[in-house]
Structures are given as C-alpha cells and as structure tokens.
Amino acid sequence: MSEVATAMSSNTEAVSTTPSRMAFGSTSRPDRWWLEPLAVALGLLAFIVYSTWAAFQGEYYEWGPYLSPFYSPLILTHWWPLSPALLILWVPAGFRLTCYYYRKAYYRSLFATPAACSVRCRPQHYHGEQGLLWFQNLHRYFLYLALVLVVILWIDAIRSYIFPTGFGIGVGSIVLTLNAYLLMGFTFGCNSLRHLVGGNVNCFSREPLGKQRYKLWQWVTKFNEHHMQWAWVSLFWVGFSDLYVRLVAMGIITDVRFI
Secondary structure (H helix, E strand, O other), X not given: OHHHHHHHHHHHHHXXXXXHHOOOOOOOOOOOOOHHHHHHHHHHHHHXXXXXXXXXXXXXXXXXXXEOHHHOOOOOOOOOOOOHHHHOOHHHHHHHHOOHHHHHHHHHHOOOXXXXXXXXXXXXXXXXXXXXXXXXHHHHHHHHXXXXXXXXXXXXXXXXXXXXXXXXXXXXXXXXXXXXXXXHHHHHOOHHHHHHHHHOOOOHHHOOOHHHHHHHHHHHHHHHOOHHHHHHHHHHHHHHHHHHHHHHHOOOOOOOEOO
C-alpha cells in the first residue's frame, strides 16, 4: 500500500507541473532561451520603425541612376497626394507578413505564442487561419506580385550603372545590385514557390516536363534550405539600400565612383 501511495503522490506532483498548469513564461530550460526572441523582436521592430518613417517621407528617394527600393517602381501621379512608396510597399510588406518563416518569428517574439520551445505561452484559443488570420492564406498571391518586383529591382540594379556620362560603377550600384540579388534569394526560397514548382507532384517521372520540374524544384530547394538567413539579410539590406540612397540624395555622404 505504501508503494501505491508513493506512486500516486508522484503522479499528482507530475500532473501539477505539466505545461498546461504552468504559469506564462515558465520553463525547465536552463539556457538563456529568451535571447533569440528578444533579438528577433528588436530586429523586426527596428525595421518596421525605419521603413514606416522612410515610406512617409516622399522625398530623397532618388539620386542620379539610383532609386530606393522602397519607391520602386516609382509611380508619380496627380491623384495620389501621399508618398509614392505607399503605392508599392504593401506588396513586399504583405509577402513578408504572410511568409511562413516570418509567421514563426513574430508569433514567437512579438506575441509569445509560444516565445520558445518548451516555454509556457499565453492562454489561447486557436481555431485555424480564420478571422484576421485568414489574411495569411494570401501568401501565394503575394508571391506572384513579389516575383514581378524582383524583375523590376534587377532593372533598377542595371540602371544604376548608367550615369549621365555613360557607364560607371559606384558604391550605390553595388548596393542596389546586392539588394536585388538578396531579395531574389529570399523570394526564390519561398515555400509557396517550392510547392508551386514541385510540391504538388507525387512522381516527377510521370508528370509532363517532369525532369525539368524536378531540376527547378532542386534549384528552389537550395534557396529554401537557408530561407531564414535570406529573410534576415535581405530585410536589413533593403533598409540599408534606402538609407544609402537617402543619405546621398540629402548630400550627407558622397557616392564613391570606381569607374
């Protein structure tokens, strides 16, 4: 009987410490698990604050052959009195907001649902992507628009080498070229694109153009394997690209020409 009583006592203690009964933020993890969500939150908030400010400026977004990616493609029309960036940025913003990686990033870091693995999250009643979360289902459609923007940004990158005096290479040319490349890498690593080119196929050899689709799927997978890294580097580089063009246009710094 004493053994049974001891077993029942230990079971009661186990139940009382199960995750469902733990307080918010409780965990048995001994590591500094909070560092990653904190760094992610600070990074996301820093970009959101700067990009929002830059988008509403409506000036200093162009210098010579350089055009800020926040304002590309540049749409100037009399019926829009606000900054032209606001006509464009909803596309990349929607693409990143609904991105599968970014969902994980801001769900954890900004909403603590959960903040990290094995850490008690806030009480929640998740019923799928309904209500406001229905917006997440638009990711594949934002992908189509993002692919168009990638082409436009590469055109901007090429134009950045064409100065009034002819062909040239400046620091801005390199900055905008890297920006187009990094955003291409992030977009091509999209999970929706990977599914589009091959994720809905059970057997490539039995599909039309199966060999070509398989090679394309392998190519997209290489980007997808490092999707998180592409997401962060491209995020901060696009912000830096805007900042560089802005500082040159304001005359605060001088663009260095190599050729």
